[in-house]
Amino acid sequence: MNVQEKVYQAIASDKEPRDDSKIHVSDLVYDCQRKAAYSKLSPSQYFNFKTAMTFWIGRAIHKTPIFSEAEKDVKWNGVVGSVDEYDPATGTIIEKKTCREIPTQPYNHHKKQVEFYAYMLSKMGNKVDKAYILYIDVSKPAIKLYEVFLRSMAKIGEEFDKKVAVLEKFLENKELPKRNTGWICNYCEFANVCLGGSK
Numbered sequence: 001m002n003v004q005e006k007v008y009q010a011i012a013s014d015k016e017p018r019d020d021s022k023i024h025v026s027d028l029v030y031d032c033q034r035k036a037a038y039s040k041l042s043p044s045q046y047f048n049f050k051t052a053m054t055f056w057i058g059r060a061i062h063k064t065p066i067f068s069e070a071e072k073d074v075k076w077n078g079v080v081g082s083v084d085e086y087d088p089a090t091g092t093i094i095e096k097k098t099c100r101e102i103p104t105q106p107y108n109h110h111k112k113q114v115e116f117y118a119y120m121l122s123k124m125g126n127k128v129d130k131a132y133i134l135y136i137d138v139s140k141p142a143i144k145l146y147e148v149f150l151r152s153m154a155k156i157g158e159e160f161d162k163k164v165a166v167l168e169k170f171l172e173n174k175e176l177p178k179r180n181t182g183w184i185c186n187y188c189e190f191a192n193v194c195l196g197g198s199k
């Protein structure tokens, strides 16, 4: 194996184990639950080198903690996740996102992720007052912090429980949830199998 192959192999194999029999917060963030179901059916089939690189860069960035509780594990109602940054003294969450261009406002699925973390933390008895998304543009480089104005915990919980129920049903009977087509189909790695090649 030459040096370049060694580099590629190291990056591709540096992945955190993920138990796909469990529901992760990231399975709940998109409006289409079918997408999450596909990723559970054949997780490794869609894992290519580009995906490995993206995860690798993300993990390197996550190695710098900001608050006293970094990468805090959360678990609620059978869902697992890891909050990037949590400050228990002020009840503040920060979710870090790498990108190639900082968006003019936070993406909806990122806001959902932060809201679900906030909900899970509060259900676990933690104080949550403020939430932020930190976009890290790795190409410039540049950073931008956006505050996420959280909906009521009751509203977030209602959506969370509904989405969990859909995925639990799928994990039980393996019947794919209904399609919810939209802009996301243009970026969905399962579009070919889901839409038969016609986006």
Ligand code: SF4
Pocket (backbone or CB within 6 Å): 032, 033, 034, 035, 038, 179, 180, 181, 182, 184, 185, 188, 189, 190, 191, 192, 194, 195
């Ligand atoms: S292609 Fe669209 S409808 Fe199908 S799984 Fe992906 S996001 Fe959902």
